Amino acid sequence: MDPNSICRKTKRLAGKQAELCQTEPDIVQEVAKGARLGVRECQHQFRFRRWNCTSHNIRETAFVYAITAAGVSHAITQACSMGELLQCSCAATRSRAPPLPTAGPGAEGSAWEWGGCGDDVEFGYEKSRQFMDAKRKKGKSDIRTLIDLHNNEAGRLAVRSYMRTECKCHGLSGSCTLHTCWKKMPHFREVGDRLLERFNGAFKVMGANDGKTLLPVGHSIKPPDRQDLVYSADSPDFCAANRKTGSPGTRGRVCESAAPGVSGCDLLCCGRGHRAETLVLEENCLCRFHWCCVVQCRQCRVTKELSLCL
Incomplete structure (x- = not known):
């Protein structure tokens, strides 16, 4: 591409x-x-x-x-x-x-x-x-x-x-x-x-x-x-x-444990189950604009809960 x-x-x-x-x-x-x-x-x-x-x-x-x-x-x-x-x-x-x-x-x-x-x-x-x-x-x-x-x-x-x-x-x-x-x-x-x-x-x-x-x-x-x-x-x-077929399988894929139908973990994980994983990320936060013309941000830790297919 x-x-x-x-x-x-x-x-x-x-x-x-x-x-x-x-x-x-x-x-x-x-x-x-x-x-x-x-x-x-x-x-x-x-x-x-x-x-x-x-x-x-x-x-x-x-x-x-x-x-x-x-x-x-x-x-x-x-x-x-x-x-x-x-x-x-x-x-x-x-x-x-x-x-x-x-x-x-x-x-x-x-x-x-x-x-x-x-x-x-x-x-x-x-x-x-x-x-x-x-x-x-x-x-x-x-x-x-x-x-x-x-x-x-x-x-x-x-x-x-x-x-x-x-x-x-x-x-x-x-x-x-x-x-x-x-x-x-x-x-x-x-x-x-x-x-x-x-x-x-x-x-x-x-x-x-x-x-x-x-x-x-x-x-x-x-x-x-x-x-x-x-x-x-x-x-x-x-x-x-x-x-x-070029398929990598679904192990390790992120799924939505509470979602029904095609987006739920049961279907995406093919009945193998899933595990919870906690990620700690750093993101920009508390950003302020200072005249003129700079934006300053702090780095905040954000915790995200993910469900991954087994």
Whole structure:
């Protein structure tokens, strides 16, 4: 996920990836940021589940591909809005009127126009597609390729399809005679939450005879749409270490002893039980601001109680 490491392997990259390394290295830097963003979000969403966000050909791989493609799209779009890329900036001003607010002062009878700095999600979407899909498109049409491309697209759509409208009110004394509105991406935590919901309802699929279509396994199941996550191989239980699947097992994992369901110790520890451990940490505390401009803090000891799987 380091941009320099990515581009040093140019000979092994697909054509579009190698081209981006050579012509747009700043885009590759945002790709690396987006991949790290996706990994962190994956670790947050699955922090109390047995799987540890390794990428292998199992059901969980669907989430890895989706959250990584979403992270790349999100990071590139954010860089555009922040003026960190020369190839893009804010989204182009729209010609159609924005939706009226449903409540608030001045909501009725005020003038509207697009303005501000909207997020150019189309640019981020396209660059994510070019880089993330390039290798898989290179002369391949097997079921693994189709599944990975489908989940990449589902991740990007979890960003692009949920843009929100933000507005600023203008006018004397709060009269709100004019609203300026722009489009913003959802927060990435929202993207992660949405993709986790899709993962929980993921479709098991098989390849059709044409080599280009994915079909759901089982009768009376609707075909997955573009935002659904799909997989072809069932998952192991992840309880024990397994080098083949990349699972380190769940021994030593932090769990919540009082939590029910998927976040509880009974499930995460696979019935082996758990032990309590006390950690003593030093953290900044009693911080004070001194004019001008220094913040001084003391070091305080903080005790934390953890539950660890046996």
